[in-house]
Amino acid sequence: MSDENKAEEILTRIADIVIKYDEESIDAACKEAFDAGIDPNDVILYGLARGMQRVGILYDGQEYGIPEVLLCADVLNRGMNILKPHVKGSANSMNCKIVIGTVEGDIHSIGKNIVKLMLEVGGFEVVDLGEDVTPDHFVTELKKNSGDIVALSTMMTTTLMSMKKIIDEVNQNFTEILFLVGGASVTRDTADKLGADGFAVNATEAVEEAKKMALTITREQHL
Amino acid sequence: MTIYSPKEELLKTLRGEKIGYFPRCIPLFTPVVDMMKAKDAYFPDANYHAKPMARLALAAHEMGNWNSVMLPWASTVEMEALGCEVVNKVDDIAAYPQFKKKAFDDAYDIKFGKDILKKGSFPAVFEATKIVRDTIEDKYNGTIPIVSMFQGPFTIASYIIGVNDMFKHMIRDIKRAEKALDIVSDLNILYGNKMLECGGDIIVMSDPAAEGLTDKQFKNILIPVYRKITSSIKNKKITHICGRTGKIAQHLPESGFDGFSFDYPGVSIDSLKETIGDKIILIGSVPTVTHMLEGSREDVIDISLKMIEKGADILSPSCGLPQYTPIENVRAIAEAIRQWNSKKESM
Incomplete structure (x- = not known):
């Protein structure tokens, strides 16, 4: 052989x-x-x-x-x-940092954890804030340690508003953060309405979507 | 044509009898903010105290025209009584109680005492059910059915010992999984029957975590537990499982439940009609986000009429209503039923 x-x-x-x-x-x-x-x-x-x-x-x-x-x-x-x-060189080959979490009020972690794992495998640096994450927690983390993409998950229909609150609050504090959203209760239409930049129905798509988003970040920075 | 009361319509339909028109009750209900304001009954209070809970439950009929009433709505009632840490936000009138921490380290540790039904919000649920029963008796001549909701065994077991552990047991340690399900189903039976004693007419068992199982796990491990529960509760029973239930649903006719409340578009009514439509009553399914929350009144009416046309036996939202669902959309399901029935009558 x-x-x-x-x-x-x-x-x-x-x-x-x-x-x-x-x-x-x-x-x-x-x-x-x-x-x-x-x-x-x-x-x-x-x-x-x-x-x-x-x-x-x-x-x-x-x-x-x-x-x-x-x-x-x-x-x-x-x-x-x-x-x-x-692994030789940087594990963060995408040169992009993602801060991920399940939104406030929702403690479902399984899907979010799989997405996190696949993003890491895909060459992203991922900071996992866990479940039931408040808008404040995202803002504090971004202020302290920076980040390029905020990835949000919610499974329940009753916590969709939390997703919106996080996006709004992060946007009030930062101008260049992109949002990737997903989870059982989120559709592409909802993602658009929430003002998200990316949407995925599963972990594989989340990595693809994050890669597309990462490219736009690099391009904007070089312009 | 004989016109029955909404309660008779629901019971007859769940027995598989044809009533000659579309039943007017909409059994699965969770409150929206407009109702909380009108009824002066906000979360977290309305999840823990009988009077606001009863007022808000009645809003389904009195404000939403749903011809039925369902309580309670929090998925944490049993978990909290079993010892899970649950927190409530005091500054958010619409936030559900939130699970924080599991109660037991191991399936073999699960236990509850004889006084379990005195714990957590159980007493409030019983008292609220009695208030609702008395109010319906006084104001509506007992014609409106009361739906008593509890969480299914797989969902409760998953939270009280940890979701990851419970799911993994379904492959690696089936005995542990069965042990957990057996104890939890004892509580299901105890709690379900007590709600019925206080005035509930039918049961809805919501077991959302079961969606994550394979067809085989659902059939071999969960269906026997469902059978244990259904054979110990006399009244009519519905089960609700959200999401992609296409494969597991085929086993529900053997579960002893009279009706299955499905979640469209996780599963289509066409496929359910084909596989189990003649064996179990199909309830649903107006999508809660795309239609109830984000759609217009007309969107809700359209999809409701479409569901009836495709063979739904009873209408309901596909899952819990997002709390900021507009009240006109809540009313639109009842309006669709009215339109359908008046069209049939004039034909």
């Missing part, structure tokens, strides 16, 4: 380990990839993240439920923890 084929075989296997939430096999597989000289960044992108994208597809097709997704994310996380220290 050529080195390239061997690398491909290991990466496919790592993706499968994520898909099958086979927690016991991930350490050895990551070590094997490492020993075979595969760039840790490639292992993250073409092994772990590729697996998790497939998990997203299985979830969308209702073949997987939240229990499977959580176990897959655990495997992904474990793999990330092994690989991260070996």
Whole structure:
């Protein structure tokens, strides 16, 4: 087997380990990839993240439920923890910082955590403020540590107003922050009405959308 | 044509009897701010005290023309009584009580005493139900049905021991999951029957977290628990699960529930009609955000008429109403039913 084929075989296997939430096999597989000289960044992108994208597809097709997704994310996380220290250069390859949180009044964390994980895998620096996050908390964090994108999630219809409050309050304090929104109760139409710059229905789309948004930030700064 | 009372319409429809026109009751209700103002009954008070809770519940009928009344609305009633930390914002008249912290570390730790129904806001719910029952008796000759709502076992179990743990147990430790569901369903039965004793006519069990399960997990682990609950409650029963329920819904006819309140567009009425439409009463589904909150009165009427046309047996919002839903949109569902029935009558 050529080195390239061997690398491909290991990466496919790592993706499968994520898909099958086979927690016991991930350490050895990551070590094997490492020993075979595969760039840790490639292992993250073409092994772990590729697996998790497939998990997203299985979830969308209702073949997987939240229990499977959580176990897959655990495997992904474990793999990330092994690989991260070996990633060369900056892990923040998108050169973009996202401050993420579930809005005030809503404590649902599962979707937001998966989005956070996938954004990190996608090369973003992500600060997670957790759940039930107030407008004040976002403003304070941005003032203290800055950020480019605020990513907001809400699952409930009864907390949509909190999303609006956060966007309004951040906009009152900053002029250049972009907003990426999602969650079960948010539609594209709602996102537009709230004044969001990006909207996504799942974690894979959230990464794509964030990448598009990151490009506009860089462009504006260079103009 | 015989015209029944809204209560008779609801009960007959849930029994599968045809009444000859579209039932006028709209069973799933959560209050909106216009009602809180008119009834001087604001959150958090109206979630914890019987009198404002009763006034606000009656607003569904008195202000929204819904021909039915539902209480309580907070999803935290059981969790709080079981020992979860729940907080309320004092400066927001429309904020629901908010879950903060789980009550137990492990499924095997879950327990509750004989005095459980005296804890948290349970007593207020019972007292409010009695006030509503008496008011309906006095003012409306007992014609308006009272819908008593409780949270389903999977949702409660998820919060009291931790959502992530409960979901993972469904694969890694099914015995633990079943243990949690068994204890919680004991409380469901106790609480549900007590609300009915205080004046409730039918039950709505809302189990939103169940949407996250696969078809197989739902069927094998949850349906037996639902059956335990439904076989221990005599009155008519509806279950509400939001979101994408296309796959799990196929098992609901075996759950013992008489009706399924579905969430459009998470699942379409066409597919539900096809899979389970002849086995369970379909209730719904006016989308709460795109139509109730953001749409016009006409949008709400249009989608309501469309739902009736496509075969919904009873109308309801797809989920909890956003609190700032305009009152004219709340009234528009009843208006759609009126239009439909008067059109049928003149035909």
